[in-house]
Amino acid sequence: MKNRPVLIGIGCLQQKGSFAELDEALILMEQAALAAIQDTENSAIVNYIDEIQIPKGYWAYRDPGKWIAEKHGFSGAITSVTKIGVLQQNLINSACKKIINEEIRASLIVGGEARYKKIQALKEGIDFEEMKLLENPDHYVKAKDDLYVTEELDALGMMAVGYYAILESAMRYKQRKSIGDHEKFLGDLYAKFSKTASKNQHAWNQKIYSSDEIQKPTKKNPRIAYPYNKLHNSSWNVNQSSALILTSEEIADKLNIPVSKRVYPLISSETNHMIGLIQRPDMTNPLGLKLAADFIIETAQKNKIHPSIYELYSCFPVAVQMFSMALNLSDNINKTVTGGMPFAGGPLNNYMLHASAQMLLKIRDETNEIGLVTGVSGMMTKQSLAIWGKEPAMNFESMDVTKQAEKLELAVPMSDQKKGDALVIGCTSLYEKQNASKAIFYAEDSKGHRLVLTSSDKEIIRQVEKEECIGLKVKHSLNQVLSLH
Numbered sequence: 001m002k003n004r005p006v007l008i009g010i011g012c013l014q015q016k017g018s019f020a021e022l023d024e025a026l027i028l029m030e031q032a033a034l035a036a037i038q039d040t041e042n043s044a045i046v047n048y049i050d051e052i053q054i055p056k057g058y059w060a061y062r063d064p065g066k067w068i069a070e071k072h073g074f075s076g077a078i079t080s081v082t083k084i085g086v087l088q089q090n091l092i093n094s095a096c097k098k099i100i101n102e103e104i105r106a107s108l109i110v111g112g113e114a115r116y117k118k119i120q121a122l123k124e125g126i127d128f129e130e131m132k133l134l135e136n137p138d139h140y141v142k143a144k145d146d147l148y149v150t151e152e153l154d155a156l157g158m159m160a161v162g163y164y165a166i167l168e169s170a171m172r173y174k175q176r177k178s179i180g181d182h183e184k185f186l187g188d189l190y191a192k193f194s195k196t197a198s199k200n201q202h203a204w205n206q207k208i209y210s211s212d213e214i215q216k217p218t219k220k221n222p223r224i225a226y227p228y229n230k231l232h233n234s235s236w237n238v239n240q241s242s243a244l245i246l247t248s249e250e251i252a253d254k255l256n257i258p259v260s261k262r263v264y265p266l267i268s269s270e271t272n273h274m275i276g277l278i279q280r281p282d283m284t285n286p287l288g289l290k291l292a293a294d295f296i297i298e299t300a301q302k303n304k305i306h307p308s309i310y311e312l313y314s315c316f317p318v319a320v321q322m323f324s325m326a327l328n329l330s331d332n333i334n335k336t337v338t339g340g341m342p343f344a345g346g347p348l349n350n351y352m353l354h355a356s357a358q359m360l361l362k363i364r365d366e367t368n369e370i371g372l373v374t375g376v377s378g379m380m381t382k383q384s385l386a387i388w389g390k391e392p393a394m395n396f397e398s399m400d401v402t403k404q405a406e407k408l409e410l411a412v413p414m415s416d417q418k419k420g421d422a423l424v425i426g427c428t429s430l431y432e433k434q435n436a437s438k439a440i441f442y443a444e445d446s447k448g449h450r451l452v453l454t455s456s457d458k459e460i461i462r463q464v465e466k467e468e469c470i471g472l473k474v475k476h477s478l479n480q481v482l483s484l485h
Contacts, residue, residue, distance in 0.1 A: 001392070005100060006252050006264055010243070011036035026067065026133070028112040028240070032242050032243040033072075051098070051108070053080050054079070056081050058113055059114070060130060061132075062134060062137065084143075088349070089270055090270060093268050093384075096396050105248065109245075111242060111347070143274070149414065164315065165225035167283055170284050170426040184215065186227060189320065193343055194342075209231060219434070225429065233316065235346050263363050267296055268387070269292035270292060270382070278450045280412070281412055288409070289383045291405055304393075305394065307387055308370050310337070310371070311371065313341075313383075323383075356388075359388060414449060419476060420476065422473065427469050440454055454479060
């Protein structure tokens with residue numbers, strides 16, 4: 001199949017050291033792109049790159065892609081910057097479809113982050129400003145809907161950890177784990193991830209952590225939102241970049257790209273069904289994820305494709321659990337090739353490229369392996385799954401289940417109840433400077449409509465962390481919890 005999409009170039013880069021030894025994000029992306037071009041073993045691929053796609057990071061550049069292309073002699077490429085809220089797998093899927101339809105010949109997807117350089121600048125007392133790129137890309141790609149419901153935003157702000165911690169509490173309750181057993185489970189899970197990261201040359205933190213080190217809050221591992229400590233959280237203060245080059249099999253043959261460099265996208269699925277966490281009928285089992293996972297499983301089985309290695313999105317432990325549940329994976333299956341976002345590093349809006357790159361490198365090295373990579377956007381808002389293999393076992397198939405999910409899964413209304421009783425369906429406690437500052441409750445009124453409730457009462461915060469609160473009733477007034485009973 002001449003238009004069969006194939007991955008031919010991979011670039012991965014990370015930096016540590018003093019401020020003077022570090023590059024800003026633009027240069028990191030440039031270096032990753034050049035590394036991916038070199039990795040193809042034929043630099044003539046630049047003459048075929050018709051688009052450059054970049055997921056927006058914590059940087060302010062308007063169009064890094066155009067700057068890279070013009071500097072290195074392939075300025076004819078169409079450039080796009082994808083805003084936060086768009087699945088990174090969507091960039092890969094889009095490139096594959098355009099290649100199949102002969103709309104483009106090759107696509108360069110590159111992302112990077114340099115928050116570590118900014119932190120070093122602060123530590124060393126150095127004023128640092130990024131290069132200013134004022135030219136807009138050819139396209140900005142934005143998410144259609146908001147990630148949050150107003151009531152959530154008021155209580156939790158924009159930081160992800162509180163939302164995922166509430167999801168974690170709901171998952172624990174669903175699995176009927178005690179609070180103590182669940183804390184140990186989370187420690188055990190990420191201890192395995194850290195062991196994998198120790199063997200990944202591209203991992204940001206290669207130290208092996210014990211389950212107890214991950215579970216126990218300390219000065220170096222402070223609690224952020226119960227039950228999550230720092231080591232449960234994605235590590236985004238990194239200097240990392242990655243790049244992928246996709247083209248058609250015909251062009252790969254024309255350029256004599258070695259077979260050893262080729263990895264094929266086989267199946268992908270995604271859901272962009274946007275419902276705020278508080279309004280999801282089942283917070284831990286969103287319908288879009290189930291539909292996307294079912295498509296992957298059924299298509300793989302139909303084509304006798306059996307994934308053997310996995311990279312499950314790991315911004316927080318509950319994301320790993322939700323994908324495991326959707327894919328029916330047992331606890332004893334290794335769920336990462338990178339070591340996960342707390343240890344491998346989780347650059348903002350870019351980790352999916354790093355995860356895919358690491359998976360693709362592993363498939364290259366072990367030709368019998370078939371890899372499955374998952375991705376997330378927002379507060380476990382959108383999900384994606386993709387299967388890659390060394391052999392073109394089937395024509396690329398992709399499915400966006402968004403419209404189907406939108407028809408079948410409707411947002412639960414928010415409650416207009418000002419005071420009364422409500423049933424707790426999820427909870428967490430937020431921390432500031434290692435002290436618990438407030439408890440957050442997701443709850444349902446008698447109609448099943450949802451509320452976001454808060455409390456700064458120390459006893460109520462203690463209950464959230466030491467007792468089973470989900471399934472209890474709260475007495476509330478004006479969004480404040482008065483008591484649990």
